[in-house]
Amino acid sequence: MTKDACKQIVLDIIADIAPDEDLSNLKPDVRLRDQMQLDSMDFLDIVMELRKQHGIEVPEADYIHLATLDSCADYLTPKFEALGK
Amino acid sequence: MSFQPARIVITGIGLTAPNGNSLSEFRQNLLNGVAGVEPFDVRYMGKLIAGVCHYDPLRYQKRKELRVGTRAGSISIYCAHEAVKDSGVAFDALPKDRVGIYVGCTEHGNVETENEIYAISKFNYDTKYWSHYHNPRTVANNPAGEVSLSLGVTGPAYTIGAACAAGNLGLIHAAQMLRLGEVDFAICGGVSESIHTFGIFAGFKSQNALATHADPKKASRPFDKGRNGIVISEGGCLYTLERLDDALARGAKIYGEIAGYCVNSDASDYVLPNPGRQAECVRKALTNAKLAAADIHIVNTHATSTPQGDIQECEAIRSVFGTGCPDTHINNTKSYIGHCMGAAGALELAGNLPAFDDLVVHPTINVEELDPLCDVPGLVLNTPKQAAKVDAILNNSFGMLGINSTLIVKRFVA
Numbered sequence: 068m069t070k071d072a073c074k075q076i077v078l079d080i081i082a083d084i085a086p087d088e089d090l091s092n093l094k095p096d097v098r099l100r101d102q103m104q105l106d107s108m109d110f111l112d113i114v115m116e117l118r119k120q121h122g123i124e125v126p127e128a129d130y131i132h133l134a135t136l137d138s139c140a141d142y143l144t145p146k147f148e149a150l151g152k
Numbered sequence: 153m154s155f156q157p158a159r160i161v162i163t164g165i166g167l168t169a170p171n172g173n174s175l176s177e178f179r180q181n182l183l184n185g186v187a188g189v190e191p192f193d194v195r196y197m198g199k200l201i202a203g204v205c206h207y208d209p210l211r212y213q214k215r216k217e218l219r220v221g222t223r224a225g226s227i228s229i230y231c232a233h234e235a236v237k238d239s240g241v242a243f244d245a246l247p248k249d250r251v252g253i254y255v256g257c258t259e260h261g262n263v264e265t266e267n268e269i270y271a272i273s274k275f276n277y278d279t280k281y282w283s284h285y286h287n288p289r290t291v292a293n294n295p296a297g298e299v300s301l302s303l304g305v306t307g308p309a310y311t312i313g314a315a316c317a318a319g320n321l322g323l324i325h326a327a328q329m330l331r332l333g334e335v336d337f338a339i340c341g342g343v344s345e346s347i348h349t350f351g352i353f354a355g356f357k358s359q360n361a362l363a364t365h366a367d368p369k370k371a372s373r374p375f376d377k378g379r380n381g382i383v384i385s386e387g388g389c390l391y392t393l394e395r396l397d398d399a400l401a402r403g404a405k406i407y408g409e410i411a412g413y414c415v416n417s418d419a420s421d422y423v424l425p426n427p428g429r430q431a432e433c434v435r436k437a438l439t440n441a442k443l444a445a446a447d448i449h450i451v452n453t454h455a456t457s458t459p460q461g462d463i464q465e466c467e468a469i470r471s472v473f474g475t476g477c478p479d480t481h482i483n484n485t486k487s488y489i490g491h492c493m494g495a496a497g498a499l500e501l502a503g504n505l506p507a508f509d510d511l512v513v514h515p516t517i518n519v520e521e522l523d524p525l526c527d528v529p530g531l532v533l534n535t536p537k538q539a540a541k542v543d544a545i546l547n548n549s550f551g552m553l554g555i556n557s558t559l560i561v562k563r564f565v566a
Contacts, residue, residue, distance in 0.1 A: 086215035108220070111284045119281060 164392035166234025170203030203385025225298030256318030256342030315551025319497030383490030412441025418554025497549030
Protein backbone atom coordinates (compact mmCIF):
# COMPACT_ATOMS: atom_id res chain seq x y z
CA MET A 68 0.00 0.00 0.00
CA THR A 69 1.24 3.48 -0.86
CA LYS A 70 1.14 6.30 1.65
CA ASP A 71 -1.24 8.19 -0.63
CA ALA A 72 -3.62 5.23 -0.62
CA CYS A 73 -3.37 5.13 3.16
CA LYS A 74 -4.18 8.84 3.38
CA GLN A 75 -7.22 8.28 1.18
CA ILE A 76 -8.48 5.59 3.56
CA VAL A 77 -8.16 8.01 6.46
CA LEU A 78 -9.84 10.76 4.45
CA ASP A 79 -12.75 8.45 3.60
CA ILE A 80 -13.22 7.71 7.29
CA ILE A 81 -13.07 11.42 8.17
CA ALA A 82 -15.59 12.19 5.45
CA ASP A 83 -18.04 9.85 7.16
CA ILE A 84 -17.52 11.17 10.66
CA ALA A 85 -17.38 14.86 9.69
CA PRO A 86 -19.88 15.04 6.82
CA ASP A 87 -20.29 18.83 7.01
CA GLU A 88 -16.60 19.55 6.47
CA ASP A 89 -14.92 20.45 3.19
CA LEU A 90 -11.91 18.13 3.05
CA SER A 91 -10.64 19.18 -0.36
CA ASN A 92 -8.01 21.56 0.97
CA LEU A 93 -6.70 19.63 3.97
CA LYS A 94 -2.97 20.15 4.31
CA PRO A 95 -1.23 16.82 4.97
CA ASP A 96 1.38 18.24 7.30
CA VAL A 97 -0.94 20.32 9.51
CA ARG A 98 -2.76 18.93 12.51
CA LEU A 99 -6.24 17.79 11.51
CA ARG A 100 -7.72 19.45 14.60
CA ASP A 101 -6.27 22.78 13.49
CA GLN A 102 -7.99 22.58 10.11
CA MET A 103 -11.43 21.25 10.97
CA GLN A 104 -13.74 20.60 13.86
CA LEU A 105 -12.63 17.29 15.34
CA ASP A 106 -13.07 16.52 19.02
CA SER A 107 -11.82 13.65 21.10
CA MET A 108 -14.91 11.56 20.34
CA ASP A 109 -14.27 12.06 16.63
CA PHE A 110 -10.74 10.75 17.04
CA LEU A 111 -12.17 7.71 18.76
CA ASP A 112 -14.37 7.35 15.69
CA ILE A 113 -11.29 7.20 13.47
CA VAL A 114 -9.79 4.55 15.74
CA MET A 115 -13.07 2.59 15.74
CA GLU A 116 -13.47 2.69 11.97
CA LEU A 117 -9.87 1.56 11.42
CA ARG A 118 -10.69 -1.36 13.69
CA LYS A 119 -14.08 -2.15 12.13
CA GLN A 120 -13.27 -1.59 8.48
CA HIS A 121 -9.64 -2.68 8.32
CA GLY A 122 -8.85 -4.73 11.41
CA ILE A 123 -6.21 -2.26 12.52
CA GLU A 124 -5.69 -1.57 16.22
CA VAL A 125 -4.35 1.78 17.38
CA PRO A 126 -3.34 1.67 21.07
CA GLU A 127 -4.14 4.80 23.07
CA ALA A 128 -0.43 5.59 23.43
CA ASP A 129 -0.20 5.83 19.64
CA TYR A 130 -3.10 8.25 19.10
CA ILE A 131 -0.54 11.01 18.70
CA HIS A 132 0.40 9.45 15.37
CA LEU A 133 -3.04 10.30 13.99
CA ALA A 134 -2.45 14.04 14.33
CA THR A 135 -1.87 14.83 10.63
CA LEU A 136 -2.54 13.02 7.38
CA ASP A 137 1.20 12.60 6.88
CA SER A 138 1.70 11.12 10.34
CA CYS A 139 -1.31 8.86 9.80
CA ALA A 140 0.27 7.56 6.61
CA ASP A 141 3.66 7.07 8.27
CA TYR A 142 2.11 5.18 11.15
CA LEU A 143 -0.63 3.22 9.41
CA THR A 144 0.97 2.17 6.13
CA PRO A 145 3.21 -0.45 7.76
CA LYS A 146 0.18 -1.75 9.65
CA PHE A 147 -1.78 -2.15 6.43
CA GLU A 148 1.23 -3.84 4.80
CA ALA A 149 1.55 -6.20 7.77
CA LEU A 150 -2.01 -7.28 7.03
CA GLY A 151 -1.04 -7.93 3.42
CA LYS A 152 -2.87 -4.87 2.11
CA MET B 153 -55.28 34.88 51.86
CA SER B 154 -54.84 31.73 49.79
CA PHE B 155 -51.89 31.24 47.46
CA GLN B 156 -52.65 32.32 43.91
CA PRO B 157 -50.33 30.51 41.52
CA ALA B 158 -49.18 32.42 38.47
CA ARG B 159 -51.28 31.96 35.36
CA ILE B 160 -49.38 29.94 32.74
CA VAL B 161 -50.03 30.25 29.02
CA ILE B 162 -49.00 28.45 25.85
CA THR B 163 -47.21 30.79 23.46
CA GLY B 164 -45.56 28.52 20.90
CA ILE B 165 -45.94 25.06 19.38
CA GLY B 166 -43.48 22.96 17.37
CA LEU B 167 -44.35 19.48 16.28
CA THR B 168 -43.77 16.59 13.97
CA ALA B 169 -46.43 13.92 13.62
CA PRO B 170 -46.85 11.07 11.16
CA ASN B 171 -49.34 13.25 9.29
CA GLY B 172 -47.82 16.70 9.61
CA ASN B 173 -44.72 18.68 10.47
CA SER B 174 -46.38 21.87 11.67
CA LEU B 175 -49.47 22.65 13.66
CA SER B 176 -51.32 23.98 10.60
CA GLU B 177 -50.52 20.90 8.49
CA PHE B 178 -51.35 18.55 11.36
CA ARG B 179 -54.64 20.30 12.10
CA GLN B 180 -55.68 20.36 8.46
CA ASN B 181 -55.08 16.64 8.15
CA LEU B 182 -57.06 15.98 11.32
CA LEU B 183 -60.00 17.89 9.86
CA ASN B 184 -59.62 16.19 6.47
CA GLY B 185 -59.41 12.67 7.86
CA VAL B 186 -55.85 12.12 6.65
CA ALA B 187 -54.07 9.39 8.61
CA GLY B 188 -50.31 8.94 8.69
CA VAL B 189 -49.63 5.24 9.19
CA GLU B 190 -47.51 3.37 6.65
CA PRO B 191 -45.62 0.09 6.06
CA PHE B 192 -42.41 0.00 8.06
CA ASP B 193 -39.52 -2.46 8.25
CA VAL B 194 -38.68 -3.58 11.76
CA ARG B 195 -35.42 -5.41 12.52
CA TYR B 196 -35.94 -9.16 12.99
CA MET B 197 -39.69 -8.79 12.41
CA GLY B 198 -39.98 -7.68 8.80
CA LYS B 199 -42.63 -5.46 7.28
CA LEU B 200 -45.02 -4.10 9.88
CA ILE B 201 -46.84 -0.77 10.08
CA ALA B 202 -45.96 2.37 12.01
CA GLY B 203 -46.46 6.10 12.21
CA VAL B 204 -43.34 7.65 10.70
CA CYS B 205 -42.42 11.33 10.81
CA HIS B 206 -41.09 13.00 7.68
CA TYR B 207 -39.74 16.30 9.00
CA ASP B 208 -36.51 17.70 7.58
CA PRO B 209 -33.86 16.98 10.23
CA LEU B 210 -31.32 19.16 8.43
CA ARG B 211 -33.43 22.26 9.01
CA TYR B 212 -31.89 22.71 12.46
CA GLN B 213 -29.05 20.19 12.62
CA LYS B 214 -25.78 19.56 10.86
CA ARG B 215 -25.21 16.13 9.41
CA LYS B 216 -22.56 15.41 12.02
CA GLU B 217 -25.00 16.23 14.80
CA LEU B 218 -27.47 13.81 13.29
CA ARG B 219 -24.79 11.14 13.14
CA VAL B 220 -23.73 11.59 16.74
CA GLY B 221 -27.13 12.19 18.29
CA THR B 222 -30.30 10.17 18.58
CA ARG B 223 -33.58 10.20 16.72
CA ALA B 224 -35.32 11.38 19.90
CA GLY B 225 -32.77 14.17 20.16
CA SER B 226 -33.31 15.14 16.55
CA ILE B 227 -37.09 15.19 16.91
CA SER B 228 -36.71 17.26 20.07
CA ILE B 229 -34.40 19.75 18.36
CA TYR B 230 -36.78 20.15 15.43
CA CYS B 231 -39.78 20.67 17.70
CA ALA B 232 -37.94 23.01 20.07
CA HIS B 233 -36.69 25.29 17.30
CA GLU B 234 -40.13 25.32 15.68
CA ALA B 235 -41.79 26.16 19.01
CA VAL B 236 -39.37 28.93 19.84
CA LYS B 237 -39.78 30.40 16.36
CA ASP B 238 -43.56 30.14 16.63
CA SER B 239 -43.52 31.87 20.00
CA GLY B 240 -42.01 34.99 18.46
CA VAL B 241 -39.82 35.48 21.51
CA ALA B 242 -36.47 37.25 21.04
CA PHE B 243 -34.71 34.07 22.06
CA ASP B 244 -31.18 35.38 21.63
CA ALA B 245 -31.95 38.06 24.21
CA LEU B 246 -33.34 35.64 26.81
CA PRO B 247 -31.05 34.78 29.73
CA LYS B 248 -30.35 31.17 28.82
CA ASP B 249 -29.93 30.12 32.43
CA ARG B 250 -33.59 31.05 32.98
CA VAL B 251 -34.86 28.74 30.24
CA GLY B 252 -36.00 25.23 31.19
CA ILE B 253 -36.34 22.22 28.89
CA TYR B 254 -38.68 19.46 30.06
CA VAL B 255 -39.16 16.62 27.61
CA GLY B 256 -41.49 13.73 28.33
CA CYS B 257 -40.36 10.28 27.19
CA THR B 258 -41.95 6.87 27.35
CA GLU B 259 -38.51 5.30 27.32
CA HIS B 260 -35.06 6.18 26.08
CA GLY B 261 -32.01 4.15 25.20
CA ASN B 262 -33.58 1.05 23.75
CA VAL B 263 -32.96 2.17 20.17
CA GLU B 264 -29.25 2.77 20.63
CA THR B 265 -28.71 -0.33 22.74
CA GLU B 266 -30.40 -2.52 20.15
CA ASN B 267 -28.36 -0.87 17.39
CA GLU B 268 -25.10 -1.55 19.21
CA ILE B 269 -25.94 -5.15 19.99
CA TYR B 270 -26.82 -5.64 16.34
CA ALA B 271 -23.56 -3.94 15.31
CA ILE B 272 -21.33 -6.11 17.50
CA SER B 273 -23.21 -9.22 16.37
CA LYS B 274 -21.32 -8.69 13.09
CA PHE B 275 -18.07 -8.98 15.08
CA ASN B 276 -18.91 -12.13 17.02
CA TYR B 277 -20.19 -9.99 19.92
CA ASP B 278 -16.73 -8.60 20.65
CA THR B 279 -17.46 -5.56 22.82
CA LYS B 280 -14.39 -3.68 21.59
CA TYR B 281 -16.60 -2.71 18.64
CA TRP B 282 -19.19 -1.13 20.97
CA SER B 283 -19.62 2.57 20.19
CA HIS B 284 -18.09 5.21 22.44
CA TYR B 285 -21.26 7.21 21.74
CA HIS B 286 -23.43 4.65 23.49
CA ASN B 287 -23.51 6.36 26.89
CA PRO B 288 -24.27 9.93 25.77
CA ARG B 289 -26.90 8.53 23.43
CA THR B 290 -28.62 6.42 26.05
CA VAL B 291 -28.58 8.57 29.17
CA ALA B 292 -32.17 9.31 30.06
CA ASN B 293 -31.73 13.07 29.66
CA ASN B 294 -30.45 12.71 26.08
CA PRO B 295 -33.33 14.32 24.16
CA ALA B 296 -33.47 17.37 26.43
CA GLY B 297 -29.70 17.59 26.55
CA GLU B 298 -29.45 17.64 22.77
CA VAL B 299 -31.90 20.57 22.74
CA SER B 300 -29.81 22.41 25.31
CA LEU B 301 -26.75 21.99 23.08
CA SER B 302 -28.63 23.11 20.00
CA LEU B 303 -30.22 26.19 21.57
CA GLY B 304 -27.43 27.10 23.98
CA VAL B 305 -29.75 26.75 26.96
CA THR B 306 -27.90 26.60 30.28
CA GLY B 307 -30.93 26.27 32.54
CA PRO B 308 -32.38 22.92 33.64
CA ALA B 309 -32.82 20.45 30.78
CA TYR B 310 -34.04 16.96 31.49
CA THR B 311 -36.53 14.33 30.52
CA ILE B 312 -39.51 13.09 32.42
CA GLY B 313 -40.08 9.37 32.22
CA ALA B 314 -43.77 8.70 32.47
CA ALA B 315 -44.60 5.97 29.97
CA CYS B 316 -47.31 7.13 27.60
CA ALA B 317 -48.47 9.87 29.95
CA ALA B 318 -45.15 11.65 29.46
CA GLY B 319 -46.26 14.30 26.96
CA ASN B 320 -48.74 15.75 29.40
CA LEU B 321 -46.21 15.54 32.21
CA GLY B 322 -43.73 17.65 30.27
CA LEU B 323 -46.27 20.46 30.18
CA ILE B 324 -47.41 19.97 33.75
CA HIS B 325 -43.87 19.95 35.10
CA ALA B 326 -42.99 23.08 33.12
CA ALA B 327 -46.02 24.89 34.51
CA GLN B 328 -44.93 23.93 38.00
CA MET B 329 -41.37 25.13 37.44
CA LEU B 330 -42.63 28.46 36.04
CA ARG B 331 -44.89 28.89 39.05
CA LEU B 332 -42.03 28.12 41.41
CA GLY B 333 -39.97 30.78 39.68
CA GLU B 334 -37.28 28.26 38.78
CA VAL B 335 -37.32 29.39 35.14
CA ASP B 336 -38.88 32.21 33.13
CA PHE B 337 -39.38 30.43 29.83
CA ALA B 338 -40.07 26.74 29.33
CA ILE B 339 -39.77 24.43 26.33
CA CYS B 340 -41.79 21.35 27.16
CA GLY B 341 -43.87 18.46 25.93
CA GLY B 342 -42.98 14.99 24.75
CA VAL B 343 -41.15 13.00 22.09
CA SER B 344 -40.83 9.43 20.93
CA GLU B 345 -38.36 7.51 18.78
CA SER B 346 -40.03 4.22 19.65
CA ILE B 347 -40.49 2.89 16.12
CA HIS B 348 -36.73 2.42 15.84
CA THR B 349 -36.62 -0.26 18.52
CA PHE B 350 -37.89 -3.69 17.58
CA GLY B 351 -38.41 -4.42 21.24
CA ILE B 352 -41.51 -2.29 21.57
CA PHE B 353 -43.10 -3.98 18.55
CA ALA B 354 -42.15 -7.44 19.79
CA GLY B 355 -43.35 -6.60 23.27
CA PHE B 356 -46.77 -5.45 22.15
CA LYS B 357 -47.01 -8.41 19.77
CA SER B 358 -46.30 -10.76 22.65
CA GLN B 359 -49.05 -8.97 24.56
CA ASN B 360 -51.36 -9.55 21.58
CA ALA B 361 -51.72 -5.78 21.46
CA LEU B 362 -50.18 -4.89 18.07
CA ALA B 363 -52.62 -3.61 15.46
CA THR B 364 -53.00 -5.25 12.08
CA HIS B 365 -55.11 -4.22 9.10
CA ALA B 366 -54.84 -4.63 5.34
CA ASP B 367 -54.89 -0.85 5.03
CA PRO B 368 -52.27 0.69 7.37
CA LYS B 369 -54.20 3.95 7.55
CA LYS B 370 -57.18 2.12 9.05
CA ALA B 371 -55.20 0.05 11.53
CA SER B 372 -55.49 2.45 14.45
CA ARG B 373 -59.21 2.46 15.16
CA PRO B 374 -60.12 3.26 18.76
CA PHE B 375 -63.76 2.54 19.67
CA ASP B 376 -64.30 0.48 16.51
CA LYS B 377 -65.63 -2.99 17.19
CA GLY B 378 -62.93 -4.52 15.00
CA ARG B 379 -59.96 -2.82 16.70
CA ASN B 380 -57.14 -5.21 17.48
CA GLY B 381 -54.29 -3.23 18.97
CA ILE B 382 -51.84 -0.35 18.94
CA VAL B 383 -50.07 1.24 15.99
CA ILE B 384 -46.64 2.29 17.22
CA SER B 385 -45.53 5.73 16.09
CA GLU B 386 -42.78 8.24 16.53
CA GLY B 387 -43.35 11.94 16.95
CA GLY B 388 -42.76 15.01 18.99
CA CYS B 389 -44.50 18.10 20.21
CA LEU B 390 -42.87 20.80 22.29
CA TYR B 391 -44.53 23.95 23.54
CA THR B 392 -43.25 27.20 24.89
CA LEU B 393 -44.88 28.07 28.20
CA GLU B 394 -44.62 31.38 29.99
CA ARG B 395 -46.14 33.15 32.93
CA LEU B 396 -49.04 35.24 31.69
CA ASP B 397 -47.48 38.53 32.78
CA ASP B 398 -44.35 37.81 30.76
CA ALA B 399 -46.32 36.76 27.71
CA LEU B 400 -48.51 39.86 27.84
CA ALA B 401 -45.52 42.14 28.37
CA ARG B 402 -43.99 41.05 25.09
CA GLY B 403 -47.30 40.94 23.24
CA ALA B 404 -47.14 37.18 22.64
CA LYS B 405 -49.76 35.22 20.79
CA ILE B 406 -51.53 33.00 23.32
CA TYR B 407 -52.90 29.60 22.30
CA GLY B 408 -54.52 28.87 25.64
CA GLU B 409 -54.06 28.85 29.37
CA ILE B 410 -53.12 25.91 31.57
CA ALA B 411 -56.28 25.57 33.63
CA GLY B 412 -55.52 22.53 35.73
CA TYR B 413 -54.09 19.06 35.83
CA CYS B 414 -53.69 15.88 37.79
CA VAL B 415 -51.22 13.03 37.81
CA ASN B 416 -52.03 9.91 39.80
CA SER B 417 -51.22 6.21 39.92
CA ASP B 418 -53.37 3.10 39.68
CA ALA B 419 -51.26 1.05 42.08
CA SER B 420 -53.06 -1.97 40.72
CA ASP B 421 -51.26 -3.56 37.76
CA TYR B 422 -48.19 -3.35 35.52
CA VAL B 423 -50.14 -2.93 32.30
CA LEU B 424 -53.89 -3.13 32.86
CA PRO B 425 -55.65 0.25 33.15
CA ASN B 426 -57.81 1.10 36.12
CA PRO B 427 -60.98 3.00 35.16
CA GLY B 428 -61.64 4.07 38.73
CA ARG B 429 -58.25 5.74 39.04
CA GLN B 430 -58.56 7.26 35.58
CA ALA B 431 -61.89 8.83 36.52
CA GLU B 432 -60.35 10.02 39.77
CA CYS B 433 -57.53 11.65 37.80
CA VAL B 434 -60.03 13.47 35.56
CA ARG B 435 -62.11 14.64 38.52
CA LYS B 436 -59.08 15.91 40.40
CA ALA B 437 -57.95 17.80 37.32
CA LEU B 438 -61.39 19.41 37.07
CA THR B 439 -61.21 20.40 40.72
CA ASN B 440 -57.71 21.76 40.20
CA ALA B 441 -59.00 23.82 37.26
CA LYS B 442 -62.07 24.96 39.21
CA LEU B 443 -64.25 23.65 36.40
CA ALA B 444 -67.25 21.34 36.29
CA ALA B 445 -67.42 18.41 33.89
CA ALA B 446 -70.00 20.27 31.81
CA ASP B 447 -67.51 23.11 31.31
CA ILE B 448 -65.28 20.84 29.22
CA HIS B 449 -66.13 21.04 25.53
CA ILE B 450 -63.55 18.62 24.13
CA VAL B 451 -62.27 15.51 25.87
CA ASN B 452 -59.36 14.09 23.92
CA THR B 453 -59.10 10.46 24.93
CA HIS B 454 -55.98 8.39 25.40
CA ALA B 455 -57.64 5.29 23.85
CA THR B 456 -54.98 3.28 22.01
CA SER B 457 -57.20 0.92 20.01
CA THR B 458 -56.73 -2.07 22.26
CA PRO B 459 -59.81 -4.20 22.85
CA GLN B 460 -59.81 -3.84 26.63
CA GLY B 461 -58.13 -0.47 27.22
CA ASP B 462 -60.60 1.52 25.14
CA ILE B 463 -63.55 0.07 27.02
CA GLN B 464 -61.99 0.89 30.36
CA GLU B 465 -61.24 4.48 29.44
CA CYS B 466 -64.78 4.87 28.11
CA GLU B 467 -66.03 3.58 31.45
CA ALA B 468 -64.01 6.29 33.18
CA ILE B 469 -65.18 8.98 30.73
CA ARG B 470 -68.80 7.87 31.08
CA SER B 471 -68.63 8.09 34.86
CA VAL B 472 -67.51 11.73 34.70
CA PHE B 473 -69.13 13.09 31.54
CA GLY B 474 -71.95 10.57 30.93
CA THR B 475 -74.76 12.74 32.17
CA GLY B 476 -75.37 16.46 32.33
CA CYS B 477 -72.69 17.38 29.80
CA PRO B 478 -74.60 18.20 26.60
CA ASP B 479 -71.82 20.41 25.22
CA THR B 480 -68.97 17.97 25.84
CA HIS B 481 -67.47 16.30 22.78
CA ILE B 482 -65.25 13.24 22.95
CA ASN B 483 -62.60 12.51 20.32
CA ASN B 484 -59.38 10.59 19.71
CA THR B 485 -56.29 11.51 17.72
CA LYS B 486 -54.53 8.14 17.68
CA SER B 487 -56.95 7.03 14.99
CA TYR B 488 -54.90 9.20 12.61
CA ILE B 489 -51.35 8.87 13.86
CA GLY B 490 -51.24 5.75 15.98
CA HIS B 491 -49.70 5.88 19.41
CA CYS B 492 -46.83 8.37 19.56
CA MET B 493 -45.94 7.15 23.03
CA GLY B 494 -44.10 9.89 24.95
CA ALA B 495 -45.27 12.45 22.42
CA ALA B 496 -48.89 11.32 22.43
CA GLY B 497 -50.38 13.63 25.04
CA ALA B 498 -48.55 16.71 23.78
CA LEU B 499 -49.36 16.05 20.12
CA GLU B 500 -52.97 15.17 20.72
CA LEU B 501 -53.53 18.32 22.75
CA ALA B 502 -51.93 20.42 20.00
CA GLY B 503 -54.23 18.96 17.39
CA ASN B 504 -57.22 20.22 19.35
CA LEU B 505 -56.04 23.67 20.40
CA PRO B 506 -57.05 25.33 17.10
CA ALA B 507 -60.64 24.49 18.06
CA PHE B 508 -60.52 27.53 20.34
CA ASP B 509 -60.50 29.54 17.13
CA ASP B 510 -62.51 27.51 14.60
CA LEU B 511 -64.84 25.72 17.07
CA VAL B 512 -64.44 22.50 15.09
CA VAL B 513 -63.99 19.21 16.91
CA HIS B 514 -61.86 16.81 14.90
CA PRO B 515 -63.39 13.35 14.83
CA THR B 516 -62.17 9.90 15.71
CA ILE B 517 -61.73 8.26 12.32
CA ASN B 518 -61.78 4.61 11.24
CA VAL B 519 -64.87 3.77 13.27
CA GLU B 520 -66.81 1.54 10.91
CA GLU B 521 -68.87 -0.10 13.63
CA LEU B 522 -68.91 1.54 17.04
CA ASP B 523 -68.28 -0.90 19.86
CA PRO B 524 -71.36 -0.54 22.09
CA LEU B 525 -69.07 -0.75 25.10
CA CYS B 526 -67.31 2.39 23.86
CA ASP B 527 -70.50 4.29 23.16
CA VAL B 528 -70.07 7.38 25.27
CA PRO B 529 -72.36 10.43 24.89
CA GLY B 530 -70.66 13.14 22.87
CA LEU B 531 -68.42 10.93 20.72
CA VAL B 532 -67.48 12.65 17.48
CA LEU B 533 -67.02 9.95 14.86
CA ASN B 534 -65.61 10.07 11.33
CA THR B 535 -66.65 13.62 10.41
CA PRO B 536 -65.71 16.88 12.11
CA LYS B 537 -68.34 18.57 14.23
CA GLN B 538 -68.97 22.26 14.57
CA ALA B 539 -69.35 23.03 18.25
CA ALA B 540 -71.40 25.84 19.71
CA LYS B 541 -68.48 26.76 21.92
CA VAL B 542 -65.02 25.49 22.81
CA ASP B 543 -63.75 27.09 25.99
CA ALA B 544 -61.95 24.19 27.65
CA ILE B 545 -60.12 21.11 26.33
CA LEU B 546 -59.29 18.16 28.54
CA ASN B 547 -56.52 15.81 27.47
CA ASN B 548 -56.05 12.33 28.91
CA SER B 549 -52.82 10.38 28.69
CA PHE B 550 -52.25 7.16 30.54
CA GLY B 551 -49.30 4.81 30.73
CA MET B 552 -47.92 1.52 31.93
CA LEU B 553 -47.31 0.92 35.61
CA GLY B 554 -50.56 2.76 36.09
CA ILE B 555 -49.59 6.37 35.57
CA ASN B 556 -52.50 8.63 34.64
CA SER B 557 -52.41 12.25 33.59
CA THR B 558 -55.12 14.74 32.77
CA LEU B 559 -54.35 18.22 31.53
CA ILE B 560 -56.95 20.94 31.00
CA VAL B 561 -56.33 23.95 28.80
CA LYS B 562 -58.85 26.75 28.64
CA ARG B 563 -59.41 29.57 26.22
CA PHE B 564 -57.35 32.55 27.26
CA VAL B 565 -59.49 35.38 28.56
CA ALA B 566 -57.69 38.40 29.92
